[in-house]
Amino acid sequence: MCVGATAGRALKTVLQGILLSSEDEKMNSMDLLRYMAPVAVLLLVPATLIMEREAFGVVATLAREDPNFIWILLCNSSMAYFVNLTNFLVTKHTSPLTLQVLGNAKGAVAVVVSILIFRNPVTFVGMLGYGITVAGVVLYGEAKKRSK
Structure with a gap:
């Protein structure tokens, strides 16, 4: 799903x-x-x-x-x-790809805020997934800078 x-x-x-x-x-x-x-x-x-x-x-x-x-x-x-x-x-x-990357970044930020405010527990696998998401957002930003 x-x-x-x-x-x-x-x-x-x-x-x-x-x-x-x-x-x-x-x-x-x-x-x-x-x-x-x-x-x-x-x-x-x-x-x-x-x-x-x-x-x-x-x-x-x-x-x-x-x-x-x-x-x-x-x-x-x-x-x-x-x-x-x-x-x-x-x-x-911008572009459809930029919107998708921003949507993923928004999801990661929402999780961090949720952890800070509500003290929601996060598993190691969850942290790994959020780390990969943030790394992807950073790499996309760097690739975008280099292409200009």
């Missing part, structure tokens, strides 16, 4: 890069987001209904119990919108 998710994310990012940088398409980040959002809804709502049958009922219950929940949900949705827009802008101005 992890390899499939990584491959799917990479394919999506490469397609974004092609659509955003192609002279024939002339697509900007907002247009791409406008076209991708409905497709994501069409894919994710049925998946949610299949895998988490009670999810919509839980949301309705939480909204009835606490009216602030709707504001929290709207804030979360807005943040997701801006994350996607930022991803598209980064892809347009």
